[in-house]
């Protein structure tokens with residue numbers, strides 16, 4: 041062990057929510073100049089620990105020492121002023137303000153009390169450049185994708201001269217390139233002696249960047265380990281309390297039993313969104329979409345669900361031309377769409393788990409035909425079990441669930457509709473290793489049962505593992521359609537993306 | 544759920560006690576001429592129109608909107624009913640006409656908000672202003688007086704020993720509860736109010752829901768208008784329902800429904816409306832000088848709103864709670 045005194049020392053932290061013990065006697069020691077990973081399943085208490093540390097929630101018990109002095113922050117602002125800069129799991133920026141304002145809010149360069157816009161824009165652009173990002177900093181943040189918003193949140197955190205940087209799942213919607221860029225910045229900070237507390241469900245990332253890790257299980261500390269001394273298998277076993285070996289075994293995908301063409305898009309496109317593309321989806325087929333951030337994957341999904349209007353092209357379902365103008369129409373054709381931004385486009389945080397799960401089904405029936413209570417309870421119970429939603433309480437408000445569990449609720453909403461085409465946009469975002477394998481298996485099972493799936497993920501391995509064919513996008517254009525045979529690897533995919541489809 | 548009803552209930556109880564202190568027999572109810580009689584009954588009876596309007600307002604506010612036009616709709620519907628009766632139309636037909644017109648006006652509001660996409664506060668301001676004029680046109684600037692005994696029953700008569708207005712309000716309350724909680728209207732309203740874009744992507748027809756809700760609010764206002772006109776046996780296009788929209792909004796807020804939309808509480812709204820009505824009664828019964836009545840009312844309302852706020856309670860009565868000042872997600876329910 042190094043002899044350096046910890047910059048951050050949490051001892052005996054406890055935190056209760058009504059009916060839930062989120063943290064129980066948790067210790068955490070973070071040394072200066074180290075990247076410390078906080079590991080655990082969905083709902084293990086990682087975000088809660090971070091919120092207790094940074095003054096969002098008061099702790100019920102325990103002490104926090106920052107640089108040897110006891111502290112107790114009443115608000116995130118106090119924590120920030122003491123040198124702890126945080127990116128929370130749910131990006132909480134102001135969508136209506138510009139990118140520059142979001143990065144510098146509260147720290148605007150001023151002269152005689154008036155904001156100086158030019159230096160402000162310049163400083164914001166510099167911050168983004170450090171993350172290799174070139175954005176119009178005067179545009180409203182809402183215009184950008186979730187991944188970019190995540191990067192902006194990181195840029196905002198880096199604005200502060202922090203001694204401790206806390207990143208709660210900063211990479212959940214980033215792709216490889218951006219993650220690399222972020223890691224470069226993190227290594228830089230680390231060399232300057234900044235301590236970084238890092239949460240991620242991507243084990244590869246953790247092994248790449250973290251020096252040590254603390255594992256939480258069900259709100260208790262399982263132990264802390266130098267990354268080098270704990271293998272992946274052991275790590276998983278410690279996180280979930282059993283072996284994952286059986287989960288990782290997803291058999292080779294059998295070829296799709298292509299009974300027939302379900303949906304055919306012909307030169308479908310949207311000006312300013314995605315260039316005209318043609319795509320055939322067969323029954324029982326999993327079609328993966330790969331591409332970088334902003335390449336148009338989400339746009340393809342939104343057009344097929346009628347979330348956006350197509351400006352050209354046509355779609356046929358079962359050979360009959362259809363006009364997918366609204367989500368309702370798409371739903372009558374048994375298309376379902378699980379959007380990537382669960383906070384903005386998916387969940388109603390103030391409603392319960394049950395209400396959120398039955399929402400789409402109830403909307404399809406109309407308000408005059410309420411779903412009987414027993415049937416609701418049955419459906420919800422089934423998916424709470426199938427997806428291991430925790431706490432397993434249908435009447436819990438969704439806003440009180442951990443990020444990964446919220447994602448599962450959203451997934452459940454669309455699964456109960458038993459669609460013919462299920463569009464999943466980053467369905468495993470923020471989901472832990474165990475549940476991720478579970479969801480992948482579910483997708484495989486559903487497609488074996490005849491459901492077609494359009495699967496979008498920034499994680500190429502996942503796309504490859506599940507898909508029968510992969511559509512590759514670049515610059516808002518579908519540039520290639522590759523059958524997923526033995527020759528298709530992540531390298532081939534990356535090359536296709538990089539070369540723009542010309543091989 | 545019940546915690547939210549706690550504070551308005553406490554304030555209501557305090558107001559009643561205050562009255563009891565000034566008027567010893569305040570809480571007693573007797574039977575006179577074969578029906579119940581007493582101050583509490585009066586509060587319920589005079590409060591019935593406000594309860595009606597507030598019920599409709601609750602649903603509108605739950606969608607994240609607001610309806611400023613309900614006061615004008617009260618005036619229009621009262622005027623229409625009285626005009627029709629004074630010209631010899633039967634009471635039922637006159638009332639049906641008034642309520643049907645109110646429904647159409649509400650649908651118009653809903654159309655402006657849901658289809659044209661005008662901000663609710665602006666969209667309903669149109670009818671708020673124009674509607675007063677319309678009501679005066681109907682009454683020709685006069686006060687129309689009607690002497691029909693059947694019409695008088697609605698706002699001034701009795702059934703099962705209780706004022707008819709109270710029963711009518713109860714029926715509308717029951718219908719609202721049925722529509723929103725037994726049927727699924729409530730879920731869809733709370734969903735649209737909680738996150739409109741997410742609701743659209745879950746396949747909700749938010750347009751239809753919005754139009755329904757505004758139409759329902761106007762329907763409630765229409766019934767209230769008939770009740771008010773019947774109670775005074777006349778229609779006054781100028782003053783009927785004046786400022787009732789503000790009382791209704793207050794009632795909803797006091798009842799614990801947030802102006803930002805989402806979760807709503809019908810029980811809370813009824814309590815809120817009763818608080819306001821009791822307050823009005825109190826002002827008269829304890830003899831607050833007329834020039835300070837509005838100030839007195841404002842103080843009580845401010846007190847209730849402060850008590851509703853978890854952050855304020857934590858600061859005023861510090862236990863182990865801590866107010867949440869930073870707008871970080873997931874923290875609104877923390878202090879308790």
Ligand SMILES: Nc1ncnc2c1ncn2[C@@H]1O[C@H](COP(=O)(O)OP(=O)(O)OP(=O)(O)O)[C@@H](O)[C@H]1O
Pocket residue numbers: 057058060061062080081082083084085086087088089129430431439440441442443444445470472873874876877
């Ligand atoms: N405001 C709250 N009210 C009630 N329960 C809460 C609240 N916040 C968190 N919880 C509960 O505390 C537990 C820990 O949640 P937390 O968000 O810390 O999990 P996490 O480890 O960050 O999970 P994830 O990987 O899914 O983000 C969960 O059971 C969650 O439901």
Ligand SMILES: [Mg+2]
Pocket residue numbers: 086087088129208442443444
């Ligand atoms: Mg979390």
